[in-house]
Amino acid sequence: MNLTFSELDFMKPELGAEYTGQGTHFAVFSAHAEKIELCLFSEDGREETARMPLPKREGDIWSGYIEGIGPGTLYGYRAHGPYDPHNGHRFNPNKLLLDPYAKLVAGDLIWDDALFGYTIGSPEGDLSFDERDSAPFMVKGVVQDPTFDWAGEEAIRRPWTETIIYESHVRGMTMTHPGVPDELRGTFLGMASDPIIEHLTKLGVSAIELMPVQYFLDDRYLVERNLRNYWGYQTLGFFAPHDRYLKGDRFTEFKTMVKRFHSVGIEVLMDVVYNHTAEGSERGPTLSFRGLDNFSYYRQSPDKPRHTYDTTGTGNTLNVAHPLVLRMVLDSLRYWVGVMHIDGFRFDLASTLGREYMEFDREGGFFDAIRQDPILAGVKLIAEPWDVGEGGYQLGGFPPPFREWNDRFRDDVRRFWKGDGGMVPVLAERILGSPVQFRHSDRAATSSINLVSAHDGFTLMDTVSYGEKHNEANGEENRDGHSDNHSDNMGAEGPTDNREIIEARKRRRAAMLATLMISQGVPMVLGGDELGNSQQGNNNAYCQDNEIGWLDWSGADDGFVDFCRKLLAFRKDRPVLRQERFLDGEPDENGRVEIAWYKADGSPMDEDAWHDAELRLICAYICRAGQGEAPPAGEIVLVLNAGGDCEIALPHGNGSRRWLRVLDTAADEPFGMRASADRDTIPAQSVVAFVPQEGSNG
Structure with missing residues (x-):
């Protein structure tokens, strides 16, 4: 091919390949x-x-600029420079490098020793130089x-107070759904299909x-075991949609999916891995960043830049x-918002992004850049507030406008419902949006992303x-994944035909999801939990691109799906x-309170009650904040009972009330409405809610 660079003297500001x-x-x-x-x-892609x-x-x-070439052109880079691993430089022009800004990736990576900049098996290890x-x-x-034709599509920008998140996987959501056409299963277009949208x-x-x-890539060790990187937390192209999720060869399929979700009022958030x-x-391969400038793209050990x-x-x-690596991350985020119309991001291991050199800094450059960016500051930003480095656990440590995954909500809710002692005071914190962690720096009560389950676990x-x-x-050998799951098999390990155990499990699941939905903060539901989906006890299904990791639509519990719909x-x-x-x-000044806690006898919680390790019931009166004389719709009484059946005296709240029971997760009809007397029985393992009857102010 006889091509030359144009002599036009200009520099476009964009990095990557711009047509x-x-x-x-x-x-x-x-x-x-x-x-x-x-x-x-x-x-x-076979011939250079x-x-x-x-x-x-x-x-x-x-x-450089080349006239006459355009969409569909396949390309890569080779970088010449010092091969000096001791000082962090690993240039090797024998290695073809993927453009960090590539908008689409073609072909399948074939694991071979030639992909490594050093010679595998050499006595010199990663100090050797491979010429293949x-x-x-x-x-x-x-x-x-x-x-792309975005006509009729508009950003939704829904407030956090009205947000309910559904965590999902493109393949997991679509691979077994009987209504998704076979050719669309596992793809963005499958996610946008009528059955999933409905x-x-x-x-x-x-x-x-x-x-x-x-x-992202399938790790070599997984491929050698006939497994796949199902979850996708091994990113290589921060601007390109994953090719496995495309039906054809156009990245516009991703845009089609986003446009379809937006048309029914659903925002699209992306889990992104910039850490x-x-x-x-x-000792890893040389595929892109390492070959282009290892010393700049990656943090090197302070005393040994070889590592x-x-x-x-x-x-x-x-x-x-x-600065240029930070620019790449910001360019990527802006690209997915501006070009692909994404509504927000969940940042994997986000503490790493806040590390200024080594230590986490909530006022660091990454956060400053996000907050002053006119495009990014207005979208939803969610941090996974930890990494595995020293001082990496930073729950509550991120600046606005970030929200944060709250793993303590998950753990404390699980522990309360399986009957652990002393959980009433910590559960009260979770119901209020975890103020100990988040009530500072003018952060909102929506700072906590509450969850009872997620892809991990x-x-x-x-x-x-x-x-x-x-x-x-x-x-x-079952060594991977967390061992402390705060779980309870309730009498049988795994599936069972015992009807009592089945019903007990259903009741506890209902109570846990209800706890999620009645708590202040932003709820996130794991895709498939509404179906009763199981991963056969696998709590780390990162490599299970099969029936273990996929949702089992054939086993969906329609009654529980209906319960979840009504609960939302x-x-x-x-x-x-x-x-x-x-x-x-x-x-x-009027004697009104927004939140009050009560014992089963209707009296306010005191120190002895808060420290009672045997207590398994908690009762909360909640009023809409700052509403003055709030209307009845602005008041609610919540009772969470992890113990046995218990009679309670209903509290008065801000005055005398007659209450309507509007939620009972243990009832055959959980959302039936009935009047309650001054006292009522709260079933075992249930969440019950009461609202004032109209005109019942005393």
């Missing part, structure tokens, strides 16, 4: 390279048809035309949080303290069906359960 309509502009960052070559390939040094360098940006060409085994970037809209969720959909990449430690510094447990840590069904993890299928509607209909600011237990 202009007449040609394509290529730009890539490297601070320490001595030469960067652009490599073009045949349509099937051109190799040309990028002609321009301004600062650390290398670029990796291009035959390497994926390539694809030039894309971003044109299920989510009927359920009543307001946002779907997709597990990683940026281009590390798929290249692993210094990557790892706060993620994956072998490397992306160096977001570097037991499903809700497995939490009440297994006392121990069962991860044997992962091939790690119950929350939506009651603003008192989803308030913007934290509730105050001190009386105002």
